[in-house]
Amino acid sequence: MDEATASIASSPLPTEQTIRRRKNLVFQTWRFVALNLRMLTMITKGSH
Amino acid sequence: MLGAGISGHTAALHLRRLLGKGHEVVVVSPNSKWNWIPSNIWVGVGKMTTDQVTFPLAPIYKRKGITFHQALATALYPEGSPDMESPHVSVTFTDPSRLNETANIAYDYLINATGPKLNFAATPGLGPDGYTASVCTAPHATEAAAQLATVISKMKAGQRQRLVIGVGHGTCTCEGAAFEYTFNVEHEVRDAGVRDMADITYLTNEYELGDFGVGGMTFTQKGLETTSKLWTESLFRERGVNAVLGAHVEKIEPGVINYEQLDGSKNQLEYDFAMLLPPFRGADLQAFNAVGDDVSAEVFAPSGFMKVDANYAAKPFEQWRAEDWPSTYESSRFPNVFGVGIAFAPPHQISMPRTSPNGTVITPAPPRTGMPSGVMGKTAALTIFDRIKMGSSATDHKASMSSMGAACVASAGTGLRRGSAAAMTMYPVVPDYQRFGRTGRSAKDTFGEIGLAGHWIKYMLHVAFIYKAKARPLWYLIPE
Ligand SMILES: Cc1cc2nc3c(=O)[nH]c(=O)nc-3n(C[C@H](O)[C@H](O)[C@H](O)COP(=O)(O)OP(=O)(O)OC[C@H]3O[C@@H](n4cnc5c(N)ncnc54)[C@H](O)[C@@H]3O)c2cc1C
Numbered sequence: 001m002d003e004a005t006a007s008i009a010s011s012p013l014p015t016e017q018t019i020r021r022r023k024n025l026v027f028q029t030w031r032f033v034a035l036n037l038r039m040l041t042m043i044t045k046g047s048h
Numbered sequence: 049m050l051g052a053g054i055s056g057h058t059a060a061l062h063l064r065r066l067l068g069k070g071h072e073v074v075v076v077s078p079n080s081k082w083n084w085i086p087s088n089i090w091v092g093v094g095k096m097t098t099d100q101v102t103f104p105l106a107p108i109y110k111r112k113g114i115t116f117h118q119a120l121a122t123a124l125y126p127e128g129s130p131d132m133e134s135p136h137v138s139v140t141f142t143d144p145s146r147l148n149e150t151a152n153i154a155y156d157y158l159i160n161a162t163g164p165k166l167n168f169a170a171t172p173g174l175g176p177d178g179y180t181a182s183v184c185t186a187p188h189a190t191e192a193a194a195q196l197a198t199v200i201s202k203m204k205a206g207q208r209q210r211l212v213i214g215v216g217h218g219t220c221t222c223e224g225a226a227f228e229y230t231f232n233v234e235h236e237v238r239d240a241g242v243r244d245m246a247d248i249t250y251l252t253n254e255y256e257l258g259d260f261g262v263g264g265m266t267f268t269q270k271g272l273e274t275t276s277k278l279w280t281e282s283l284f285r286e287r288g289v290n291a292v293l294g295a296h297v298e299k300i301e302p303g304v305i306n307y308e309q310l311d312g313s314k315n316q317l318e319y320d321f322a323m324l325l326p327p328f329r330g331a332d333l334q335a336f337n338a339v340g341d342d343v344s345a346e347v348f349a350p351s352g353f354m355k356v357d358a359n360y361a362a363k364p365f366e367q368w369r370a371e372d373w374p375s376t377y378e379s380s381r382f383p384n385v386f387g388v389g390i391a392f393a394p395p396h397q398i399s400m401p402r403t404s405p406n407g408t409v410i411t412p413a414p415p416r417t418g419m420p421s422g423v424m425g426k427t428a429a430l431t432i433f434d435r436i437k438m439g440s441s442a443t444d445h446k447a448s449m450s451s452m453g454a455a456c457v458a459s460a461g462t463g464l465r466r467g468s469a470a471a472m473t474m475y476p477v478v479p480d481y482q483r484f485g486r487t488g489r490s491a492k493d494t495f496g497e498i499g500l501a502g503h504w505i506k507y508m509l510h511v512a513f514i515y516k517a518k519a520r521p522l523w524y525l526i527p528e
Binding site: 005007014 | 256281282285292455466473475495498499500502
């Protein structure tokens with residue numbers, strides 16, 4: 001097994017709960033709002 | 049404006065909005081259509097059509113009062129020439145009604161926003177004219193989708209297929225796009241019910257996964273620091289995608305990719321479908337001084353990108369500084385000439401440079417993604433506007449990639465309910481170790497998250513940026 005394959009094989013897998021959360025419409029709606037706000041904050045930091 | 053891509057079109061629209069009718073805004077670009085390039089990924093898996101990611105520029109420019117020449121800029125004369133006293137650009141028309149006619153177009157201020165020249169020629173056999181697909185343009189992506197459909201039908205007929213997606217040279221950039229396409233293809237194959245018939249490999253020049261040409265990122269999750277490497281590897285494991293790292297593709301033959309790796313070994317990878325991005329060069333532009341001497345070597349870096357207000361002194365990685373990066377994008381040789389977006393020459397890479405024992409450079413070139421490109425276009429436009437209004441008392445607007453963040457939403461599959469994307473942001477794009485310490489970036493503003501929400505954001509960006517590019521009401525409220 002080469003280094004890249006070994007490294008991928010030893011990386012953590014998401015838990016069942018994380019996978020469910022990534023698809024959950026209610027949770028993802030909240031993340032949609034939160035991520036947009038975070039991105040907007042980050043954008044406004046860039047100097048023009 | 050030379051170029052009507054993300055940076056040039058943004059600059060043109062802002063200048064037109066700001067300047068009175070007494071001023072002329074002129075755009076020179078060889079394609080009749082504008083393309084929201086990030087969504088080419090979805091064209092490349094057959095989930096969108098060319099018409100959904102492009103639109104004709106001429107009607108928009110007519111409505112806004114912008115002069116549009118469908119032409120290719122070939123030479124800059126910033127001090128004029130014996131033919132024309134004022135600064136001007138030579139162009140060759142690509143407009144079918146004036147095909148191959150040439151003209152000189154005078155200017156007072158010039159923005160070079162010509163983006164990348166897709167340098168497929170750097171690797172024998174690379175690209176749609178060779179043996180691999182591309183998603184860099186909408187027509188390329190349409191062709192990639194057709195090839196992908198063919199391999200999927202072979203899988204359905206019981207034939208195991210090898211799919212290789214990545215970059216086609218050791219100095220490529222845009223690994224994020226290759227990453228996105230990899231996971232969109234994986235999603236399509238899974239949707240088609242033939243995932244078990246596909247071996248999917250991501251072939252990259254990155255030293256480790258999650259580098260993305262920006263030297264990787266450090267995220268904070270649940271009170272612990274984690275790296276984009278671990279985060280990306282986890283996604284590869286979850287989706288069963290293999291990776292070949294630190295690779296420089298040397299040559300492509302039908303069904304075989306020949307590549308060298310950072311340890312100096314020469315290897316081969318067989319494939320049934322391959323999408324490999326090309327390395328980028330600057331557009332084929334020349335520059336001349338007042339007496340007609342070719343000064344291209346002073347105006348452009350050897351890569352063809354335009355030298356601007358960056359520190360281009362060669363120095364080792366340890367001495368690279370955030371301040372090396374340009375902030376006004378004005379040409380270092382000619383005043384009132386700007387180079388923005390992919391067209392400006394970066395002072396150095398962002399990822400640590402690496403060379404194989406055979407002397408082959410295998411390091412991602414620094415990405416200049418959509419958001420910074422748009423910001424640079426707007427920044428140059430604001431500087432020009434102020435110079436026109438205030439003359440020599442105007443101060444330049446600034447936007448360095450070392451004080452600018454970027455959001456990268458890498459799609460990992462489409463579908464309003466079943467889609468997924470890795471949403472990442474980093475601040476700043478170029479790490480500043482003096483300001484932010486060990487990680488070089490703000491921990492608060494550098495984060496990554498995988499999920500359906502990322503897909504919605506990606507789709508929202510598609511809709512919002514096409515709305516903005518069409519200059520619909522209040523378009524300028526949508527940030528770059
Ligand atoms: C497949 C793919 C996916 C991507 N996905 C993302 C993403 O998800 N998010 C993101 O932020 N970025 C993404 N990018 C990067 C993004 O597309 C670029 O950062 C952006 O397009 C750069 O803008 P630009 O104006 O510099 O160049 P471009 O948008 O490429 O525009 C260059 C313009 O110049 C014109 N031109 C070329 N030569 C000449 C000439 N000689 N004279 C006049 N005009 C000329 C071209 O026709 C074009 O109109 C992606 C790139 C690719 C290839």
